[in-house]
Amino acid sequence: MNTSSCDATTPLHAENIQKINEYNIPDNKIPADILQKIVGELMMKYKKDGVLLDLEVDDGLTPINSCVGGVPYFPNGMEYPMADGQPLILLCQINYSEMPKLENFPTEGLLQFFIGTDELYGTKHSKLIYHKTVSLDLNQSVPQSVIDTLKNVQEEDLPFKGAFRLMGKIGETFALPEDRDKLFEKLALKYSVNTWDIENDVFKATESLTAVKTHYGGCPNFIDETVYKDDRNTKEVLLLQLASEEYKRDEPRYYKNEWSKVDYCQYGSGFFFINGEKLKKLEFDDVTYTYDCD
Known part of the structure; x- marks a missing residue:
């Protein structure tokens, strides 16, 4: 499966039709009724539901909550993840009992994403750990030696800027x-419009859906589609996209003088991909972690 496209059989939602109608402006080259048909056809084939994730500063965060950054869930009997003798750091953890149900994803348990602390946003070393049972009663403190080591990590080497x-x-x-060029050529012939006009008008009509955002499942939104090619046919499911994000003007901040919540080269994202069958079996030992940037 090509990770830059997604199959879907659900109908075009009314809100999307409304968005298309709103683009009936002089800048559009294609009439609104034709554009609506074109985008509707594309939506039917390439739209897919995912779980969209909002990042919020929360003083009440606990080790069993879904979060980016923060203190990891560390139950009795767990060995803290290491690589080359150095502790990994928690990038994200998702408690699926807190999330809406999404086909083929867990409905319970907690998945942790640990990464290295190297200058490539931890892509040299990463480890995912799934806990089927989650309870604060089972949680223990992270070893002090780990805490002391991670305190010395350079913050600019980490993609997250706080706990959320x-x-x-x-x-x-x-x-x-x-291969969207071939797709646009076919649509241009079908609807008797210009290929370049289709590309421009479709981009405007679907901009809100293709915007880079933090989510899992659904379609990845790449800035640079060349970053993930080698494994895309065998690891076709988006386990997580963690997108660069700045604070809104009046939003509470984790650090007073920090402008970003997540920063992968300012506008990029971190991606985790997994094989669909392995996901169903809750096997997270073979996951690809990469990132892109503008």
């Missing part, structure tokens, strides 16, 4: 295939 609760909701994602 993750709030999830079902939402639509959309991405066109890499």
